[in-house]
Amino acid sequence: MxxxxxxxxxxxxxxxxxIGVDATDRELIALLDRRFGYMRAAARIKQSRxxxxxxxxxxxxxxxxxxxxxxxxxPREKIAELWDLLVETSIAYELxxxxxxxx
Numbered sequence: 732m733x734x735x736x737x738x739x740x741x742x743x744x745x746x747x748x749x750i751g752v753d754a755t756d757r758e759l760i761a762l763l764d765r766r767f768g769y770m771r772a773a774a775r776i777k778q779s780r781x782x783x784x785x786x787x788x789x790x791x792x793x794x795x796x797x798x799x800x801x802x803x804x805x806p807r808e809k810i811a812e813l814w815d816l817l818v819e820t821s822i823a824y825e826l827x828x829x830x831x832x833x834x
Contacts, residue, residue, distance in 0.1 A: 770821050774828035783825050789818050 736754040737747050765794045777783060800810035 766817075767821065767824055770825040771828050774825045774832060777829065780829050781827070783829055784822055789815075789822075792818060 736751040737749060739748075742748045742751060774783070793811050796814045797807045797811040801807040
């Protein structure tokens with residue numbers, strides 16, 4: 732598939748919209764791959780398994796993203812829900828990595 736896509740305001744038909752959505756989804760997966768790479772790094776760096784879950788950091792991350800979403804006119808609460816799932820998934824992944832590295 733091509734990464735030749737139009738920005739949303741430049742789309743004139745649904746084919747162009749779908750090409751843009753598909754390209755954006757590929758970019759999002761690449762960004763998630765990088766984010767989870769940071770989880771692997773954190774698992775490698777943290778000395779104690781007990782430090783993997785940091786509720787204050789979770790609240791700060793979700794709050795920052797929700798605020799950014801709202802400033803862009805995106806649905807703040809739904810984005811916060813998505814990020815809560817993302818952070819919880821990241822924590823679970825980091826715990827798995829932490830355990831794997833210390834077997």
